[in-house]
Amino acid sequence: MDNVLINRANVPAAQTWNRLRANSLSVTVPNHADAGKVYLPLPRLFERIECGMGQEVTDYVESQAFKSDFYNVPARTKRDEPIVVAVSAAQNQCANTGIIVREGAEATVVIAAFAGDVDGDAPTGSDANDDALPTSAALTRIVVEAGAKLHLIEMLGVNEGQQHLESVGLEIHQDAAVDVKQYALGGSTIGLGLTANLVGAQARLDLNNRYHATHEETLDINHLVRMRGTSTRALLTESGVLNEAAKKTLRATIDLVRGAKDAQGNEIETVMILGDDVVNKTMPAILCDEDDVAGNHGATIGSVSPEQLDYLAARGLSHQAAEQMFIRALFEDAIINAPEEISHRVAVERCEAELGAEIAHDYDGSAASDDAAGNSLAASDGRNSDAEADSSKGGVA
């Protein structure tokens, strides 16, 4: 089976010198498209939604996920159960999901990418072709109508030797509010793109991205916020820890579109570099086509300062323990903020892989017994059951 070369993913809205090799992500992924199947698309309205990783990834997911999932959250309702999109890298699962959160409604969406076990029937990328690693992918497009609220949690943690592509598109209407928590917790290559179009007045996006990359992992992020409505607000907070020979590229763009009067966009990044062979690239762009706006960016890149280490040493923490404390805080945050079982287990399993079982299960009293019962993600395909996924579908299933 052929591989697919995704040549230019995560291309930012404004590019820079090509010699810096920061303008895009190139990644080879397995191709499991089946010419004999009927591919079921989402309603066409989702075609207008721009997704963070770009058209090549959209095309790839649509060519691999023969089934798409459409969810409708009715107006002025609060959906208590989160909508869960879960994909396994070992099984090369791809999910194509469209969600409409109707006017005044409230919903929580969880996207979880996990390692998983190889399904006996499912071809793996590595089996199919040595060049392409097993890869999961989630394409999620969400319309948040006027006055609606969306809580989006992305918990991404696959194993070394696996890849995940995460492409999100948000359309946020008047007075709607979206908060996003992204956790990138490991994987040979994690491509993570999110585009938010704040089309309505007073639309709001709060994005909090936390990441940890180590070994020779590649983490490639593209965040784009297009501020089109008046008095829109966006706050992008990015922070992470890079260790060993991890390679991270973050492109964060605030696009203040003409007409977006009184819009305010802020982005803040804090990176802690702990490894000697880390490559940390950051491209924080502000594009401004309107004068009555404010765009701000601040970045701090560095390691734990000697003063900080001295302070911690005086309290009995070794250098290594102090650095590990920062990593632990990140994983703890992921575990605490996982709103349901699958994302919780992704966070715990990644924490266990990086920091050991003792620390991981400090926050996971039930996980140990779950694992003993063979209920870990490795033994589960992690997907919503069809019954659950279909519960509020308005169209294609």
Next chain:
Amino acid sequence: MSEKKRSEVADVDRSLYDFTKSEEGYERYDDGLTPEIVRAISKKKEEPEWMLQMRLSALETYHQRQMATNWGPSIAGLDLNHISTYVSPKTQQANSWDDVPEDIRDTFDRLGIPQAEAESLAGVGAQYDSEIVYHNMREEVAEQGVIYTTIEDALHDPQWEPVVKEYFGKLIPPSDHKFAALHYAVWSGGSFVYVPKNVTLDYPLQSYFRLNAQGAGQFEHTLIIVEEGADLHFIEGCSAPKYYAANLHAGAVELFVKDGARLRYSTIENWSKNMYNLNTKRAIIGSNAKMEWVSGSFGSHVSYLYPSTIMNGDSSNCEFTGITFAGATQDLDTGCKVIINGSNNSANVDTKSISKDGGVNTFRSTVTVGRKAENARVAFSCQSLMLDNISRSDTIPEMDVRNATAQIGHEATIGRISDDTVLYLMSRGCSEAEARTMVVNGFANPVSKELPMEYAVEMNNLIKLEMEGAIG
């Protein structure tokens, strides 16, 4: 929502620069770019063979290389088939203004160059189209062993020809990009400066580049070597009258700052709005050295300009202070690059940009901290002011950090004049117009204070921050 009031800032006043002189009797090569033209330029300058071969090789590179299509302003209006790469007035280089032809002397008089030379400069070079027409340096400076001449003259001096050969094109190779290759194919004029070890110049040297010809290019090359412990301030000014035919400026500036040396390189660029300014500037500095860039970009139709500093030594410092003013029909893509490879280096970048009347400003930068660059400290500040809602201002920085001991801080802001600030100043007794004037002046002040007095005055004239009250 009620429309907020907006500051009115006058256009850059270009009347000082918008005058033309007849080209009658000038030597002007055919438009276009051919090996014959390249050979003719080299022959006219009686160059050594290595330089001719370098030109011809660069010409091939120029034809092979493509411009990137995924970033930067459009240069679709630039057609080399309609550009003459060599235009020369019929005059010899003079070292007295009295020996400069009257129309050319009048040009530089109006630009204030002879007056500045008399008052505050250690030496002056004045280029008119493709050739230097005036070059002079104070005797006491020459007695210190300082060399300030043209590249052409240095090439004809047996003492300096090997030095030019050693340094020329080494920091900015012809393969760097398409217009660097073009530069090396047809370069003409510029400056060669050599400051011996431990020599400090009390006054700056200045080169002024004037492009008078229509539909022509200027390709001067500046090569400066500041030896160990030496200290130099070099000023570069440039201007041109406005035409409707495209003009091209593709100069190259190579700066070698040795251990313990300091170089301040100040530029006020005021090309006319038909100019494509595709200039390349680069410095490499040793240990305990200091490189200071002061850059004011006000003119040109399109600019690609990113002075670069390569810090290979240890314990050195680089400072970049820049301001860009983009008005109607201008698309200015400016910024800087800092590459840190040595240990204990620091860099401070402070840039301002002002956009009005549909002008487009793009601040583009990169900071690279290499694997062995221990304890690098970099502070980046980039502020953009939008003066109306038909202009555009983009900020596109990039940071590439590969050492865990680096501390990098970066901040960027884009916006209009804060109403709160204006209100505060008005509460202290200022009129609204005075308050807004104060804010805009204060915005530009960090750059103007770094310039020599006469250039600070020129910059203020250029910006003409004449606040005419506020309108809705």
